[in-house]
Amino acid sequence: MRIGLIGAGAVASFHITAASVLEGIELTAVCDIDEQAARRATVGTGVAVFTDHRRMLQAGLVDAVIVNTPHSLHLPIAEDAAAASVHVLVEKPMATSVADCDRLIAACRASGVALTVGHIQHFLPEKRAAARVIASGELGRVRMIRDNRSTDYRPGTRSAWFFSPEIAGGGALINIGGHCLDRSLWLGGGRAVEMLADTASRFGSPVETDGSMQLLLDNGVGVTISVISDPATRSDSMTIVCERGVIEVDPRRGTTVHIDGRTRTVHESGPDDIQDAFTAQLADFAAVVGGAAPTVPLAHARHVVELVLAAYRSAETGTAVSFAAVEVLA
Structure with missing residues (x-):
């Protein structure tokens, strides 16, 4: 499974290391609006770097994404991923409203993609x-x-x-x-x-x-x-x-x-x-x-x-x- 990480913030290194040690999983792309942050997170990995998650989804490099962005962006990015038939692991909180949680669940179900929420506890x-x-x-x-x-x-x-x-x-x-x-x-x-x-x-x-x-x-x-x-x-x-x-x-x-x-x-x-x-x-x-x-x-x-x-x-x-x-x- 080819993984794309969207958001190179505080816990990005944990996600990247996890992808590097699990058999059958490969990190193939990292996206962040701050290109330098994305490059710092991927140094030594050779993975593709993007500053727009839509371009990453269109590139055909990923089968699944980890959405590690500010909270209000979880829903629109996950909806874009689902529309591209890409599986979604979204960091907590799932969204910033119950209605948006329901929209996120519905979008993934309609597209037939997997959805999990990163409650690390x-x-x-x-x-x-x-x-x-x-x-x-x-x-x-x-x-x-x-x-x-x-x-x-x-x-x-x-x-x-x-x-x-x-x-x-x-x-x-x-x-x-x-x-x-x-x-x-x-x-x-x-x-x-x-x-x-x-x-x-x-x-x-x-x-x-x-x-x-x-x-x-x-x-x-x-x-x-x-x-x-x-x-x-x-x-x-x-x-x-x-x-x-x-x-x-x-x-x-x-x-x-x-x-x-x-x-x-x-x-x-x-x-x-x-x-x-x-x-x-x-x-x-x-x-x-x-x-x-x-x-x-x-x-x-x-x-x-x-x-x-x-x-x-x-x-x-x-x-x-x-x-x-x-x-x-x-």
């Missing part, structure tokens, strides 16, 4: 270790989850498009909070039925820099998520409270299980964990192209976008947002 070894413990039943049911993430949304600390509500769809919650929603829903084992959120915009930022979300899932699991910008102490941690013990997950330290005063490590983090996750994600995409079901269902990716938008409504109105039963897309 599902492939990180420390999160997978937690999922295995939960699935084993050793600790009983999950009862509640606390998810804490730090970030940095001071203007000037990241590309300008992250601070554009129109291009990014929001700030820290749609970006970093999307990861928290993804993993908390997955490990919590349900869909949200209620959301209460609050946001803060500091540093003169036009988008939110901080936020909190409290969710109730349809299986009774309570989830608390905090995303804090520029704290003195950086964090990326989940605490999963189960009936008979507690799982703690941190990509810097690994995954531990604590039962009745005793702790054991079920995953010790290593320097290759992030790259291994991107490689596993691309392998999953290749399997979906071959007819397998995706590790991350499209309905799940769509629900993450739905929840981020609900968080914004809740923060604006100061009230909880409830979700009625919905038809789940395959």
Whole structure:
């Protein structure tokens, strides 16, 4: 399968390395509106460089693309790829509105091309270790989850498009909070039925820099998520409270299980964990192209976008947002 990467931003190197190590996959093109960024990402690879994704699609060099662009561009680029009968792996969030998620899904289905969404949390070894413990039943049911993430949304600390509500769809919650929603829903084992959120915009930022979300899932699991910008102490941690013990997950330290005063490590983090996750994600995409079901269902990716938008409504109105039963897309 010949892969084209559209967008040579922060995680481009992980995608490029993944394509280089997987058998049956070849990176054949990289596209970025900044030609120098594309050339820096491809140095030593010999792949074709484009500054217009449409020209890349017309060149006949790719069978599939990874869309690694600013959020609002996910839909139009994916629609162009689908129209060219090219399979699509789109980075999270799937889109910046639920309607656009539905358009993206419909475009790929109409063209008969595969679609997956890059929710990398599902492939990180420390999160997978937690999922295995939960699935084993050793600790009983999950009862509640606390998810804490730090970030940095001071203007000037990241590309300008992250601070554009129109291009990014929001700030820290749609970006970093999307990861928290993804993993908390997955490990919590349900869909949200209620959301209460609050946001803060500091540093003169036009988008939110901080936020909190409290969710109730349809299986009774309570989830608390905090995303804090520029704290003195950086964090990326989940605490999963189960009936008979507690799982703690941190990509810097690994995954531990604590039962009745005793702790054991079920995953010790290593320097290759992030790259291994991107490689596993691309392998999953290749399997979906071959007819397998995706590790991350499209309905799940769509629900993450739905929840981020609900968080914004809740923060604006100061009230909880409830979700009625919905038809789940395959």
